Amino acid sequence: MIPRTAAFCAIAALSLVSCGTAPQTAAAQRYETSLTVLEGGGHGPQLCTMVAESLPPQCGGPDVIGWDWSKVQHESQGGVKWGEYRVVGTWDGARLTLTEPPGPPKKPSATQDVDFTSPCPEPEGGWRPVDPVTTTEKALQEAMRRAGTAAEFAGGWIDNFGQEPDPSKNMDARQYVLNLKFTGDLSGREAWIREVWGGALCVSGAKRSEAALKDIQRQVESQVGDRLISASSSVTRNVVEVSLWLATDELRRDVDARHGTGAVVFDSVLRPVG
Numbered sequence: 001m002i003p004r005t006a007a008f009c010a011i012a013a014l015s016l017v018s019c020g021t022a023p024q025t026a027a028a029q030r031y032e033t034s035l036t037v038l039e040g041g042g043h044g045p046q047l048c049t050m051v052a053e054s055l056p057p058q059c060g061g062p063d064v065i066g067w068d069w070s071k072v073q074h075e076s077q078g079g080v081k082w083g084e085y086r087v088v089g090t091w092d093g094a095r096l097t098l099t100e101p102p103g104p105p106k107k108p109s110a111t112q113d114v115d116f117t118s119p120c121p122e123p124e125g126g127w128r129p130v131d132p133v134t135t136t137e138k139a140l141q142e143a144m145r146r147a148g149t150a151a152e153f154a155g156g157w158i159d160n161f162g163q164e165p166d167p168s169k170n171m172d173a174r175q176y177v178l179n180l181k182f183t184g185d186l187s188g189r190e191a192w193i194r195e196v197w198g199g200a201l202c203v204s205g206a207k208r209s210e211a212a213l214k215d216i217q218r219q220v221e222s223q224v225g226d227r228l229i230s231a232s233s234s235v236t237r238n239v240v241e242v243s244l245w246l247a248t249d250e251l252r253r254d255v256d257a258r259h260g261t262g263a264v265v266f267d268s269v270l271r272p273v274g
Helices: 004-014 137-148 189-194 210-227 249-259
Strands: 031-040 043-048 063-065 075-077 080-091 095-098 153-159 177-182 200-205 228-234 239-244 264-268
Touching (some): 137 153, 137 177, 137 189, 153 210, 210 228, 210 239, 210 249
Parallel strands (some): 063 095
Antiparallel strands (some): 031 043
C-alpha cells in the first residue's frame, strides 16, 4: 500500500503544488497565532489558549495537523510535551493544518486594560461623599440592589478614582465612586439612588440594558456553538465580548445585523496571514 502522505505528494507534484509541512491549495487562506501547543493526557498536539498551572501542565483545544516534536524545542515530563510557538496553517473549522514549520512565538500586542474611570465629569472639589452617614458598605450594597430592580439597569461598578478596587484590602466606602448605568431617561435616577447612598456617585446612560446584554450573549453563544472559547458582558463598555478560534467577517456582519453594530465585540485567536 502506498502511504497516504506519499500518495498526496505524488498527486500534488502532478498538479504543480509543492508538498511541504502539510498540504494546502494555492487558494487556501492561511492563519497564524502564537500559543501553547501541548500533547499528552491521551490526545495529540493541540492548541491551547488557557493552560492549567500543574506539572506537567494540562490543556486542550483544536488538533494541530503536521506537528513534529523532533523539529522544535520543547519541554517534556510524565509523557506530556509542550511549548510556545507561532504557528501558521489552514483552518477547517476544527483543526489547524500546518503550512510551514513552527517558529518562536510573537510577542502579544499590548492589551487594553479595563477602564474603571467614572464616565461622569469630576464634581467641583473632587469626588467625595455628600452624606457620610449613608456612605457605608451596607448602603453601597443597597444602592446596587435598588438599581438592579430597574428594567433599564445597564450595570454598575465601583472604582477607586479610576482604578479597580483591591479585593485584598478592607473596603472603605468613602474611597470609592459608585457607577451606575441605565438606558432611557435618566431624570430622577440620581435622586432615587441618593435615597439610600450618600457616597460619590456617577449615573450615566447606556445603549443596552443588562438584561439585553445577557440575552445577546445567550444568542451568540448558541449561534457559534463549539467555536466559542469564552463570552461575557462588559459593564464598562456596554457590549458583549466573545472570543472564538476564528471570527470571520461573515459572522461579524451577521451578528451586527441581528443585534446592532458594535453590540458584540469579537476576539479572533486565529488571524489571517498577510
